Amino acid sequence: MMGIDDSDLPxxxxxxxxxxxxxxxxxxGLVETVHRRITQIIDGLAERHxxxxxxALASVRPLLHELLATDQPxxxxxxxxxxxxxxxxxxxxxxxxxxxxxxNSYFVKHVLNPDSVGFYDYQSRDWFNAPIAAGHAVxxxxxxxxxxxxxxxxxLGIPLVASSGGTAVIGADLCIAGxxxxxxxxxxxxxxxxxxxxxxxxxxxxNSARHVTGSRxxxxxxxxxxxxxxxxxQDPRRLPWRVVGLSTAADRPARSGEE
Amino acid sequence: MTQTANTSTAADVTxxxxxxxxxxxxxxxxxxxxxNEATGADRADQIAHQLETAIAVGLIxxxxxxxxxxxLAAQFGVAVLTLRTALASLRQRGFIQTRRGRGGGxxxxxxxxxxxxxxxxxxxxxxxxxxxxxxxxxxSIAAASARLAxxxxxxxxxxxxxxxxxNFRTAHNLQERRKSDSRFHIGIAVAAQSNRLTTAAAQVQxxxxxxxxxxxxxxxxxxxxxxxxxHAAIVAAIVAGDEQAAQSAALQHCLREAEAVINTxxxxxxxxxxx
Numbered sequence: 001m002m003g004i005d006d007s008d009l010p011x012x013x014x015x016x017x018x019x020x021x022x023x024x025x026x027x028x029g030l031v032e033t034v035h036r037r038i039t040q041i042i043d044g045l046a047e048r049h050x051x052x053x054x055x056a057l058a059s060v061r062p063l064l065h066e067l068l069a070t071d072q073p074x075x076x077x078x079x080x081x082x083x084x085x086x087x088x089x090x091x092x093x094x095x096x097x098x099x100x101x102x103x104n105s106y107f108v109k110h111v112l113n114p115d116s117v118g119f120y121d122y123q124s125r126d127w128f129n130a131p132i133a134a135g136h137a138v139x140x141x142x143x144x145x146x147x148x149x150x151x152x153x154x155x156l157g158i159p160l161v162a163s164s165g166g167t168a169v170i171g172a173d174l175c176i177a178g179x180x181x182x183x184x185x186x187x188x189x190x191x192x193x194x195x196x197x198x199x200x201x202x203x204x205x206x207n208s209a210r211h212v213t214g215s216r217x218x219x220x221x222x223x224x225x226x227x228x229x230x231x232x233x234q235d236p237r238r239l240p241w242r243v244v245g246l247s248t249a250a251d252r253p254a255r256s257g258e259e
Numbered sequence: 260m261t262q263t264a265n266t267s268t269a270a271d272v273t274x275x276x277x278x279x280x281x282x283x284x285x286x287x288x289x290x291x292x293x294x295n296e297a298t299g300a301d302r303a304d305q306i307a308h309q310l311e312t313a314i315a316v317g318l319i320x321x322x323x324x325x326x327x328x329x330x331l332a333a334q335f336g337v338a339v340l341t342l343r344t345a346l347a348s349l350r351q352r353g354f355i356q357t358r359r360g361r362g363g364g365x366x367x368x369x370x371x372x373x374x375x376x377x378x379x380x381x382x383x384x385x386x387x388x389x390x391x392x393x394x395x396x397x398x399s400i401a402a403a404s405a406r407l408a409x410x411x412x413x414x415x416x417x418x419x420x421x422x423x424x425x426n427f428r429t430a431h432n433l434q435e436r437r438k439s440d441s442r443f444h445i446g447i448a449v450a451a452q453s454n455r456l457t458t459a460a461a462q463v464q465x466x467x468x469x470x471x472x473x474x475x476x477x478x479x480x481x482x483x484x485x486x487x488x489x490h491a492a493i494v495a496a497i498v499a500g501d502e503q504a505a506q507s508a509a510l511q512h513c514l515r516e517a518e519a520v521i522n523t524x525x526x527x528x529x530x531x532x533x534x
Contacts, residue, residue, distance in 0.1 A: 152388045180387060180525075180528060181528050184528050184529035185529065188529065190529070205387075207525055208522075209520075209521035209525065212387055212388060212391045213387055213388050214388060
Protein backbone atom coordinates (compact mmCIF):
# COMPACT_ATOMS: atom_id res chain seq x y z
CA MET A 1 0.00 0.00 0.00
CA MET A 2 1.45 3.30 -0.98
CA GLY A 3 2.24 5.59 1.88
CA ILE A 4 0.08 8.67 2.20
CA ASP A 5 1.46 11.80 3.73
CA ASP A 6 -0.60 11.99 6.85
CA SER A 7 -0.98 15.73 6.47
CA ASP A 8 -2.95 15.15 3.25
CA LEU A 9 -6.44 14.72 4.62
CA PRO A 10 -8.31 14.53 1.28
CA UNK A 11 -6.03 11.74 0.08
CA UNK A 12 -6.50 9.86 3.35
CA UNK A 13 -10.27 10.06 3.16
CA UNK A 14 -10.18 9.05 -0.47
CA UNK A 15 -8.10 6.00 0.31
CA UNK A 16 -10.47 4.91 3.05
CA UNK A 17 -13.47 5.43 0.76
CA UNK A 18 -11.84 3.23 -1.87
CA UNK A 19 -10.65 0.48 0.46
CA UNK A 20 -13.92 0.21 2.37
CA UNK A 21 -15.96 0.25 -0.81
CA UNK A 22 -13.88 -2.51 -2.36
CA UNK A 23 -13.85 -4.79 0.68
CA UNK A 24 -17.57 -4.49 1.31
CA UNK A 25 -18.36 -5.03 -2.35
CA UNK A 26 -16.35 -8.23 -2.04
CA UNK A 27 -18.53 -9.30 0.87
CA UNK A 28 -21.74 -8.40 -0.92
CA GLY A 29 -20.38 -10.69 -3.65
CA LEU A 30 -20.30 -13.58 -1.19
CA VAL A 31 -23.89 -12.92 -0.18
CA GLU A 32 -24.82 -12.89 -3.87
CA THR A 33 -23.23 -16.33 -4.23
CA VAL A 34 -25.45 -17.73 -1.49
CA HIS A 35 -28.44 -15.85 -2.88
CA ARG A 36 -27.95 -17.41 -6.32
CA ARG A 37 -27.74 -20.91 -4.85
CA ILE A 38 -30.92 -20.52 -2.81
CA THR A 39 -32.73 -19.02 -5.79
CA GLN A 40 -31.73 -22.06 -7.86
CA ILE A 41 -33.05 -24.43 -5.22
CA ILE A 42 -36.33 -22.58 -4.86
CA ASP A 43 -36.81 -22.22 -8.61
CA GLY A 44 -36.18 -25.95 -9.04
CA LEU A 45 -38.85 -26.76 -6.49
CA ALA A 46 -41.28 -24.20 -7.93
CA GLU A 47 -41.07 -25.87 -11.34
CA ARG A 48 -42.42 -28.97 -9.68
CA HIS A 49 -45.10 -26.90 -7.95
CA UNK A 50 -43.51 -27.39 -4.59
CA UNK A 51 -42.60 -24.95 -1.82
CA UNK A 52 -39.23 -25.05 -0.14
CA UNK A 53 -38.99 -26.32 3.43
CA UNK A 54 -36.33 -25.93 6.14
CA UNK A 55 -34.42 -28.88 4.73
CA ALA A 56 -34.19 -27.14 1.37
CA LEU A 57 -32.59 -24.11 3.04
CA ALA A 58 -30.32 -26.35 5.05
CA SER A 59 -28.94 -27.89 1.88
CA VAL A 60 -26.99 -24.67 1.41
CA ARG A 61 -24.99 -25.24 4.61
CA PRO A 62 -21.91 -26.74 2.94
CA LEU A 63 -21.60 -23.58 0.88
CA LEU A 64 -21.90 -21.43 4.00
CA HIS A 65 -19.22 -23.44 5.78
CA GLU A 66 -16.95 -23.11 2.79
CA LEU A 67 -17.40 -19.36 2.63
CA LEU A 68 -16.96 -18.94 6.38
CA ALA A 69 -13.71 -20.86 6.20
CA THR A 70 -12.18 -18.52 3.64
CA ASP A 71 -9.72 -15.80 4.57
CA GLN A 72 -12.21 -13.01 5.14
CA PRO A 73 -11.46 -11.32 8.45
CA UNK A 74 -14.41 -8.96 8.04
CA UNK A 75 -16.93 -11.77 7.78
CA UNK A 76 -18.44 -13.11 10.99
CA UNK A 77 -21.55 -14.94 9.91
CA UNK A 78 -24.33 -15.64 7.46
CA UNK A 79 -28.09 -15.39 7.95
CA UNK A 80 -30.95 -16.81 5.95
CA UNK A 81 -34.37 -15.73 7.20
CA UNK A 82 -37.87 -16.13 5.79
CA UNK A 83 -41.14 -14.25 5.90
CA UNK A 84 -44.35 -16.13 6.74
CA UNK A 85 -45.73 -18.44 4.06
CA UNK A 86 -42.39 -18.94 2.38
CA UNK A 87 -41.56 -22.34 3.78
CA UNK A 88 -43.98 -25.23 3.75
CA UNK A 89 -43.10 -26.39 7.24
CA UNK A 90 -42.49 -23.20 9.24
CA UNK A 91 -43.72 -19.63 9.42
CA UNK A 92 -40.46 -18.53 10.97
CA UNK A 93 -37.02 -19.85 10.31
CA UNK A 94 -33.55 -18.44 10.72
CA UNK A 95 -30.38 -20.16 9.61
CA UNK A 96 -27.65 -18.26 11.40
CA UNK A 97 -24.09 -19.51 11.11
CA UNK A 98 -21.06 -17.83 12.63
CA UNK A 99 -17.44 -18.70 12.79
CA UNK A 100 -15.23 -18.96 15.82
CA UNK A 101 -11.61 -17.91 16.17
CA UNK A 102 -10.44 -21.25 14.75
CA UNK A 103 -12.45 -20.79 11.57
CA ASN A 104 -15.03 -23.42 12.43
CA SER A 105 -18.68 -22.67 11.73
CA TYR A 106 -21.32 -23.08 14.35
CA PHE A 107 -25.08 -22.72 14.28
CA VAL A 108 -26.63 -20.01 16.42
CA LYS A 109 -29.94 -21.19 17.74
CA HIS A 110 -32.60 -18.50 18.10
CA VAL A 111 -35.84 -18.72 20.02
CA LEU A 112 -38.49 -18.51 17.33
CA ASN A 113 -41.54 -19.39 19.39
CA PRO A 114 -43.57 -16.20 19.92
CA ASP A 115 -44.82 -17.48 23.27
CA SER A 116 -41.34 -17.90 24.71
CA VAL A 117 -39.75 -15.25 26.89
CA GLY A 118 -36.58 -15.15 24.84
CA PHE A 119 -38.47 -14.83 21.54
CA TYR A 120 -36.27 -13.31 18.85
CA ASP A 121 -38.68 -11.62 16.48
CA TYR A 122 -36.39 -11.19 13.46
CA GLN A 123 -39.40 -10.26 11.32
CA SER A 124 -39.54 -6.96 13.21
CA ARG A 125 -35.84 -6.23 12.87
CA ASP A 126 -34.30 -3.75 10.51
CA TRP A 127 -31.73 -6.15 9.07
CA PHE A 128 -34.67 -8.28 7.82
CA ASN A 129 -37.15 -5.58 6.83
CA ALA A 130 -34.92 -2.99 5.23
CA PRO A 131 -33.76 -5.11 2.28
CA ILE A 132 -37.30 -6.31 1.63
CA ALA A 133 -38.71 -2.79 1.81
CA ALA A 134 -35.97 -1.45 -0.45
CA GLY A 135 -36.27 -4.27 -2.94
CA HIS A 136 -32.48 -4.42 -3.27
CA ALA A 137 -29.33 -5.12 -1.31
CA VAL A 138 -28.72 -2.88 1.69
CA UNK A 139 -26.26 -2.62 4.55
CA UNK A 140 -28.01 -2.12 7.90
CA UNK A 141 -26.41 -0.99 11.11
CA UNK A 142 -24.27 -0.66 13.02
CA UNK A 143 -26.70 -2.10 15.53
CA UNK A 144 -26.60 -4.31 18.56
CA UNK A 145 -28.46 -7.52 17.82
CA UNK A 146 -30.03 -7.88 21.25
CA UNK A 147 -31.60 -11.25 21.81
CA UNK A 148 -29.94 -12.60 18.70
CA UNK A 149 -26.18 -12.75 18.45
CA UNK A 150 -25.99 -10.01 21.10
CA UNK A 151 -23.05 -8.22 19.58
CA UNK A 152 -22.70 -5.02 17.61
CA UNK A 153 -22.66 -5.77 13.91
CA UNK A 154 -23.46 -4.64 10.39
CA UNK A 155 -25.57 -6.86 8.15
CA LEU A 156 -25.29 -6.91 4.38
CA GLY A 157 -28.72 -8.14 3.33
CA ILE A 158 -30.15 -9.09 -0.06
CA PRO A 159 -33.89 -9.74 -0.42
CA LEU A 160 -35.09 -12.81 -2.26
CA VAL A 161 -38.54 -13.05 -3.81
CA ALA A 162 -39.34 -16.75 -3.97
CA SER A 163 -40.87 -17.93 -7.21
CA SER A 164 -42.94 -20.26 -5.06
CA GLY A 165 -44.23 -17.33 -3.04
CA GLY A 166 -42.97 -15.44 -0.02
CA THR A 167 -39.72 -13.61 0.63
CA ALA A 168 -36.43 -14.25 2.34
CA VAL A 169 -33.37 -12.28 3.24
CA ILE A 170 -29.86 -13.59 2.78
CA GLY A 171 -27.35 -11.70 4.84
CA ALA A 172 -23.76 -11.52 6.01
CA ASP A 173 -22.79 -10.16 9.43
CA LEU A 174 -19.61 -8.12 9.54
CA CYS A 175 -16.91 -7.95 12.15
CA ILE A 176 -16.74 -4.43 13.57
CA ALA A 177 -13.31 -4.99 15.11
CA GLY A 178 -12.11 -6.01 11.66
CA UNK A 179 -13.50 -2.83 10.12
CA UNK A 180 -11.78 -0.81 12.82
CA UNK A 181 -8.46 -2.51 12.15
CA UNK A 182 -8.96 -1.92 8.42
CA UNK A 183 -9.51 1.80 9.01
CA UNK A 184 -6.58 2.17 11.37
CA UNK A 185 -4.18 0.38 9.05
CA UNK A 186 -5.40 2.35 6.08
CA UNK A 187 -4.96 5.77 7.66
CA UNK A 188 -2.01 4.82 9.89
CA UNK A 189 -2.43 8.00 11.87
CA UNK A 190 -4.49 9.44 14.65
CA UNK A 191 -3.41 12.95 13.94
CA UNK A 192 -6.54 13.55 11.93
CA UNK A 193 -9.83 12.25 13.21
CA UNK A 194 -11.36 10.04 10.54
CA UNK A 195 -14.87 8.69 11.00
CA UNK A 196 -16.75 6.24 8.79
CA UNK A 197 -20.48 7.02 8.96
CA UNK A 198 -23.29 4.66 7.99
CA UNK A 199 -26.48 5.63 6.20
CA UNK A 200 -28.21 6.06 9.54
CA UNK A 201 -25.66 8.72 10.50
CA UNK A 202 -24.14 6.45 13.13
CA UNK A 203 -20.44 5.85 13.50
CA UNK A 204 -19.28 2.60 11.91
CA UNK A 205 -15.71 2.94 13.09
CA UNK A 206 -13.26 5.75 13.69
CA ASN A 207 -9.69 6.35 14.77
CA SER A 208 -10.81 8.43 17.72
CA ALA A 209 -12.09 7.53 21.18
CA ARG A 210 -14.54 10.40 20.91
CA HIS A 211 -16.50 8.71 18.14
CA VAL A 212 -17.27 5.15 19.06
CA THR A 213 -19.14 2.59 16.95
CA GLY A 214 -22.89 3.01 17.10
CA SER A 215 -22.92 6.55 18.42
CA ARG A 216 -24.29 9.52 16.55
CA UNK A 217 -21.69 11.88 15.21
CA UNK A 218 -21.59 14.51 17.93
CA UNK A 219 -19.12 17.27 17.44
CA UNK A 220 -17.64 18.92 20.49
CA UNK A 221 -17.41 22.70 20.58
CA UNK A 222 -14.10 22.84 18.78
CA UNK A 223 -14.67 20.04 16.25
CA UNK A 224 -15.73 20.62 12.69
CA UNK A 225 -16.24 18.47 9.60
CA UNK A 226 -13.41 19.35 7.25
CA UNK A 227 -14.38 17.05 4.46
CA UNK A 228 -16.80 14.27 3.59
CA UNK A 229 -16.27 11.62 0.92
CA UNK A 230 -18.77 8.89 -0.06
CA UNK A 231 -17.58 5.31 0.31
CA UNK A 232 -17.05 4.00 -3.21
CA UNK A 233 -19.19 0.94 -3.77
CA GLN A 234 -20.18 -0.41 -7.17
CA ASP A 235 -23.72 0.18 -5.99
CA PRO A 236 -23.98 3.27 -3.77
CA ARG A 237 -27.66 2.55 -3.05
CA ARG A 238 -26.72 -0.44 -0.98
CA LEU A 239 -23.87 1.27 0.87
CA PRO A 240 -24.74 4.93 1.53
CA TRP A 241 -21.73 5.37 3.81
CA ARG A 242 -19.31 8.26 3.94
CA VAL A 243 -15.88 8.97 5.32
CA VAL A 244 -15.58 12.17 7.28
CA GLY A 245 -12.46 14.03 8.34
CA LEU A 246 -12.72 16.18 11.44
CA SER A 247 -10.55 18.99 12.65
CA THR A 248 -10.28 20.53 16.06
CA ALA A 249 -9.52 24.13 16.82
CA ALA A 250 -5.89 23.13 17.37
CA ASP A 251 -5.61 21.93 13.77
CA ARG A 252 -7.00 25.05 12.22
CA PRO A 253 -4.75 28.05 11.64
CA ALA A 254 -5.54 30.87 14.04
CA ARG A 255 -7.12 33.90 12.45
CA SER A 256 -6.67 37.36 13.79
CA GLY A 257 -9.53 38.17 16.08
CA GLU A 258 -9.94 34.53 17.03
CA GLU A 259 -9.07 33.65 20.62
CA MET B 260 -15.81 -22.60 57.47
CA THR B 261 -14.04 -20.31 59.84
CA GLN B 262 -13.61 -16.63 59.32
CA THR B 263 -11.16 -14.58 61.28
CA ALA B 264 -12.96 -12.24 63.59
CA ASN B 265 -12.56 -8.88 62.01
CA THR B 266 -14.71 -5.92 61.32
CA SER B 267 -13.67 -5.91 57.73
CA THR B 268 -15.71 -3.04 56.53
CA ALA B 269 -14.98 -1.47 53.21
CA ALA B 270 -13.69 1.56 55.09
CA ASP B 271 -10.62 -0.40 56.17
CA VAL B 272 -9.30 -0.46 52.65
CA THR B 273 -9.00 3.28 52.58
CA UNK B 274 -6.71 3.63 55.57
CA UNK B 275 -3.06 3.61 54.54
CA UNK B 276 -0.61 1.59 56.60
CA UNK B 277 -2.83 -1.41 57.26
CA UNK B 278 -1.80 -3.63 60.12
CA UNK B 279 -1.64 -7.39 59.71
CA UNK B 280 -4.97 -7.85 61.44
CA UNK B 281 -6.64 -5.49 59.03
CA UNK B 282 -5.10 -7.17 55.98
CA UNK B 283 -8.13 -9.42 55.80
CA UNK B 284 -10.09 -6.22 55.22
CA UNK B 285 -9.12 -5.83 51.60
CA UNK B 286 -9.62 -9.50 51.04
CA UNK B 287 -13.33 -9.24 51.57
CA UNK B 288 -13.24 -6.95 48.56
CA UNK B 289 -10.86 -9.22 46.66
CA UNK B 290 -13.31 -12.07 47.05
CA UNK B 291 -15.93 -9.87 45.43
CA UNK B 292 -13.74 -9.00 42.46
CA UNK B 293 -15.57 -11.31 40.10
CA UNK B 294 -15.49 -9.70 36.72
CA ASN B 295 -16.89 -10.57 33.34
CA GLU B 296 -13.50 -11.78 32.25
CA ALA B 297 -12.49 -15.38 32.89
CA THR B 298 -15.99 -16.64 32.27
CA GLY B 299 -16.09 -20.36 31.78
CA ALA B 300 -12.80 -20.77 33.59
CA ASP B 301 -12.76 -23.15 36.52
CA ARG B 302 -12.89 -21.89 40.07
CA ALA B 303 -9.13 -22.00 40.64
CA ASP B 304 -8.58 -19.96 37.48
CA GLN B 305 -11.17 -17.45 38.62
CA ILE B 306 -9.49 -17.06 41.98
CA ALA B 307 -6.10 -16.68 40.35
CA HIS B 308 -7.60 -14.01 38.13
CA GLN B 309 -9.20 -12.22 41.08
CA LEU B 310 -5.92 -12.18 42.99
CA GLU B 311 -4.08 -10.97 39.93
CA THR B 312 -6.64 -8.23 39.56
CA ALA B 313 -6.35 -7.28 43.21
CA ILE B 314 -2.62 -6.93 42.75
CA ALA B 315 -3.13 -4.89 39.60
CA VAL B 316 -5.56 -2.60 41.34
CA GLY B 317 -3.36 -2.19 44.40
CA LEU B 318 -5.64 -3.85 46.92
CA ILE B 319 -2.67 -6.07 47.65
CA UNK B 320 0.66 -4.31 47.43
CA UNK B 321 3.98 -5.54 46.21
CA UNK B 322 5.88 -7.13 49.04
CA UNK B 323 2.76 -7.72 51.09
CA UNK B 324 2.13 -11.20 52.45
CA UNK B 325 -1.07 -12.98 51.56
CA UNK B 326 -3.03 -14.36 54.50
CA UNK B 327 -2.43 -18.03 55.39
CA UNK B 328 -3.86 -20.45 52.85
CA UNK B 329 -6.61 -21.70 55.12
CA UNK B 330 -7.80 -18.18 55.81
CA LEU B 331 -7.64 -17.13 52.18
CA ALA B 332 -9.58 -20.22 51.14
CA ALA B 333 -12.24 -19.33 53.69
CA GLN B 334 -12.48 -15.79 52.31
CA PHE B 335 -13.13 -17.16 48.86
CA GLY B 336 -15.33 -19.93 50.13
CA VAL B 337 -13.37 -22.71 48.46
CA ALA B 338 -11.40 -25.79 49.48
CA VAL B 339 -7.76 -25.24 50.38
CA LEU B 340 -6.78 -27.46 47.44
CA THR B 341 -8.55 -25.16 45.00
CA LEU B 342 -6.80 -22.18 46.50
CA ARG B 343 -3.42 -23.91 46.27
CA THR B 344 -4.04 -24.52 42.57
CA ALA B 345 -4.75 -20.83 42.12
CA LEU B 346 -1.63 -19.86 44.05
CA ALA B 347 0.46 -22.29 42.01
CA SER B 348 -0.71 -20.54 38.87
CA LEU B 349 0.20 -17.15 40.27
CA ARG B 350 3.59 -18.47 41.41
CA GLN B 351 4.29 -19.92 38.00
CA ARG B 352 3.58 -16.60 36.34
CA GLY B 353 5.75 -14.73 38.80
CA PHE B 354 3.09 -12.83 40.75
CA ILE B 355 3.92 -14.36 44.10
CA GLN B 356 6.81 -16.08 45.80
CA THR B 357 6.26 -18.66 48.47
CA ARG B 358 8.48 -19.50 51.38
CA ARG B 359 7.59 -22.69 53.16
CA GLY B 360 7.95 -23.51 56.79
CA ARG B 361 7.55 -21.46 59.91
CA GLY B 362 7.20 -17.76 59.24
CA GLY B 363 6.77 -18.52 55.59
CA GLY B 364 3.95 -17.65 53.26
CA UNK B 365 3.27 -16.10 49.91
CA UNK B 366 4.37 -12.59 49.14
CA UNK B 367 3.40 -10.54 46.15
CA UNK B 368 6.24 -9.69 43.83
CA UNK B 369 6.42 -7.58 40.74
CA UNK B 370 5.68 -9.74 37.73
CA UNK B 371 7.30 -7.05 35.63
CA UNK B 372 7.37 -6.80 31.88
CA UNK B 373 5.59 -10.05 31.14
CA UNK B 374 2.42 -8.77 32.77
CA UNK B 375 2.59 -5.48 30.90
CA UNK B 376 2.84 -7.20 27.54
CA UNK B 377 -0.02 -9.45 28.49
CA UNK B 378 -2.10 -6.45 29.49
CA UNK B 379 -1.35 -4.71 26.22
CA UNK B 380 -2.36 -7.79 24.32
CA UNK B 381 -5.64 -7.95 26.20
CA UNK B 382 -6.30 -4.28 25.60
CA UNK B 383 -5.60 -4.65 21.90
CA UNK B 384 -8.01 -7.54 21.62
CA UNK B 385 -10.95 -6.00 23.44
CA UNK B 386 -13.42 -4.27 21.20
CA UNK B 387 -13.97 -0.54 21.28
CA UNK B 388 -17.66 -0.90 22.13
CA UNK B 389 -16.79 -3.22 24.99
CA UNK B 390 -14.32 -0.67 26.36
CA UNK B 391 -16.88 2.08 25.93
CA UNK B 392 -19.40 -0.06 27.76
CA UNK B 393 -16.97 -0.55 30.65
CA UNK B 394 -16.27 3.18 30.70
CA UNK B 395 -20.02 3.87 30.80
CA UNK B 396 -20.38 1.63 33.83
CA UNK B 397 -17.37 3.17 35.55
CA UNK B 398 -18.75 6.65 34.97
CA SER B 399 -22.20 5.69 36.17
CA ILE B 400 -20.90 4.22 39.42
CA ALA B 401 -18.55 7.14 40.03
CA ALA B 402 -21.24 9.71 39.29
CA ALA B 403 -23.76 8.12 41.62
CA SER B 404 -21.13 7.61 44.32
CA ALA B 405 -19.93 11.18 44.12
CA ARG B 406 -23.46 12.55 44.24
CA LEU B 407 -24.31 10.46 47.29
CA ALA B 408 -21.00 11.32 48.92
CA UNK B 409 -21.81 15.01 48.49
CA UNK B 410 -25.17 14.40 50.13
CA UNK B 411 -24.09 12.12 52.95
CA UNK B 412 -20.42 12.18 53.75
CA UNK B 413 -19.36 13.34 57.18
CA UNK B 414 -16.11 15.04 58.15
CA UNK B 415 -14.34 11.72 58.70
CA UNK B 416 -15.35 10.46 55.24
CA UNK B 417 -14.23 13.69 53.67
CA UNK B 418 -10.85 13.83 55.33
CA UNK B 419 -10.25 10.19 54.41
CA UNK B 420 -11.10 10.95 50.80
CA UNK B 421 -8.88 14.03 50.87
CA UNK B 422 -5.94 12.02 52.13
CA UNK B 423 -6.51 9.44 49.36
CA UNK B 424 -6.38 12.25 46.82
CA UNK B 425 -3.22 13.55 48.49
CA ASN B 426 -1.64 10.10 48.36
CA PHE B 427 -2.24 10.04 44.63
CA ARG B 428 -0.83 13.48 44.07
CA THR B 429 2.29 12.86 46.13
CA ALA B 430 2.98 9.28 45.09
CA HIS B 431 6.71 8.56 44.82
CA ASN B 432 6.59 5.86 42.19
CA LEU B 433 4.43 4.25 39.61
CA GLN B 434 3.16 1.40 41.76
CA GLU B 435 2.11 3.77 44.49
CA ARG B 436 0.34 6.04 42.05
CA ARG B 437 -1.64 3.25 40.45
CA LYS B 438 -2.60 1.83 43.79
CA SER B 439 -3.66 5.19 45.17
CA ASP B 440 -5.72 5.92 42.05
CA SER B 441 -7.79 2.78 42.52
CA ARG B 442 -8.12 3.40 46.21
CA PHE B 443 -9.37 6.90 45.52
CA HIS B 444 -12.03 5.64 43.12
CA ILE B 445 -13.18 3.01 45.58
CA GLY B 446 -12.94 5.67 48.31
CA ILE B 447 -15.59 7.83 46.60
CA ALA B 448 -18.05 4.96 46.94
CA VAL B 449 -17.01 4.47 50.55
CA ALA B 450 -17.73 8.15 51.20
CA ALA B 451 -21.17 7.57 49.68
CA GLN B 452 -21.71 5.13 52.53
CA SER B 453 -23.02 2.52 50.14
CA ASN B 454 -21.83 -1.08 50.43
CA ARG B 455 -23.23 -2.04 47.06
CA LEU B 456 -21.63 0.87 45.27
CA THR B 457 -18.33 0.10 46.99
CA THR B 458 -18.47 -3.48 45.77
CA ALA B 459 -19.43 -2.34 42.29
CA ALA B 460 -16.66 0.26 42.29
CA ALA B 461 -14.09 -2.35 43.31
CA GLN B 462 -15.21 -4.68 40.55
CA VAL B 463 -15.11 -2.02 37.87
CA GLN B 464 -11.75 -0.73 39.10
CA UNK B 465 -10.51 -4.29 38.94
CA UNK B 466 -11.25 -4.36 35.24
CA UNK B 467 -10.44 -0.77 34.43
CA UNK B 468 -7.14 -0.22 36.23
CA UNK B 469 -5.10 -2.86 34.38
CA UNK B 470 -6.37 -1.48 31.08
CA UNK B 471 -5.54 2.07 32.06
CA UNK B 472 -2.04 1.13 33.09
CA UNK B 473 -1.51 -1.17 30.14
CA UNK B 474 -1.50 1.98 28.11
CA UNK B 475 1.37 3.42 29.98
CA UNK B 476 3.75 0.95 31.57
CA UNK B 477 6.41 3.58 32.11
CA UNK B 478 3.95 6.06 33.50
CA UNK B 479 4.99 8.70 31.02
CA UNK B 480 1.96 9.39 28.91
CA UNK B 481 -0.81 9.55 31.47
CA UNK B 482 -1.40 13.11 32.54
CA UNK B 483 -1.04 12.68 36.30
CA UNK B 484 -1.59 16.30 36.97
CA UNK B 485 -4.84 16.37 35.06
CA UNK B 486 -6.03 13.32 36.97
CA UNK B 487 -4.99 14.96 40.24
CA UNK B 488 -6.94 18.07 39.26
CA UNK B 489 -9.95 15.92 38.46
CA HIS B 490 -9.68 14.24 41.86
CA ALA B 491 -9.41 17.61 43.56
CA ALA B 492 -12.54 18.85 41.80
CA ILE B 493 -14.46 15.80 42.92
CA VAL B 494 -13.33 16.17 46.52
CA ALA B 495 -14.08 19.89 46.56
CA ALA B 496 -17.62 19.33 45.35
CA ILE B 497 -18.17 16.57 47.88
CA VAL B 498 -16.86 18.73 50.72
CA ALA B 499 -19.06 21.60 49.58
CA GLY B 500 -22.04 19.24 49.56
CA ASP B 501 -22.73 20.13 45.92
CA GLU B 502 -24.34 16.99 44.51
CA GLN B 503 -24.61 18.16 40.92
CA ALA B 504 -21.03 19.35 40.75
CA ALA B 505 -19.72 16.17 42.35
CA GLN B 506 -21.67 13.99 39.93
CA SER B 507 -20.51 16.02 36.98
CA ALA B 508 -16.86 16.09 38.05
CA ALA B 509 -16.81 12.33 38.61
CA LEU B 510 -18.41 11.69 35.24
CA GLN B 511 -15.93 13.98 33.44
CA HIS B 512 -13.01 12.22 35.06
CA CYS B 513 -14.22 8.75 34.09
CA LEU B 514 -14.92 9.93 30.58
CA ARG B 515 -11.32 11.09 30.27
CA GLU B 516 -10.04 7.78 31.57
CA ALA B 517 -12.26 5.81 29.22
CA GLU B 518 -11.05 7.88 26.29
CA ALA B 519 -7.44 7.28 27.29
CA VAL B 520 -8.05 3.53 27.35
CA ILE B 521 -9.83 3.50 23.99
CA ASN B 522 -7.19 5.70 22.38
CA THR B 523 -4.51 3.29 23.55
CA UNK B 524 -6.51 0.36 22.18
CA UNK B 525 -6.67 2.16 18.82
CA UNK B 526 -2.92 2.79 18.88
CA UNK B 527 -2.25 -0.86 19.63
CA UNK B 528 -4.48 -2.06 16.79
CA UNK B 529 -2.93 0.43 14.41
CA UNK B 530 0.59 -0.68 15.14
CA UNK B 531 -0.16 -4.38 14.83
CA UNK B 532 1.88 -5.59 11.88
CA UNK B 533 0.28 -8.96 11.22
CA UNK B 534 -3.18 -8.80 9.66
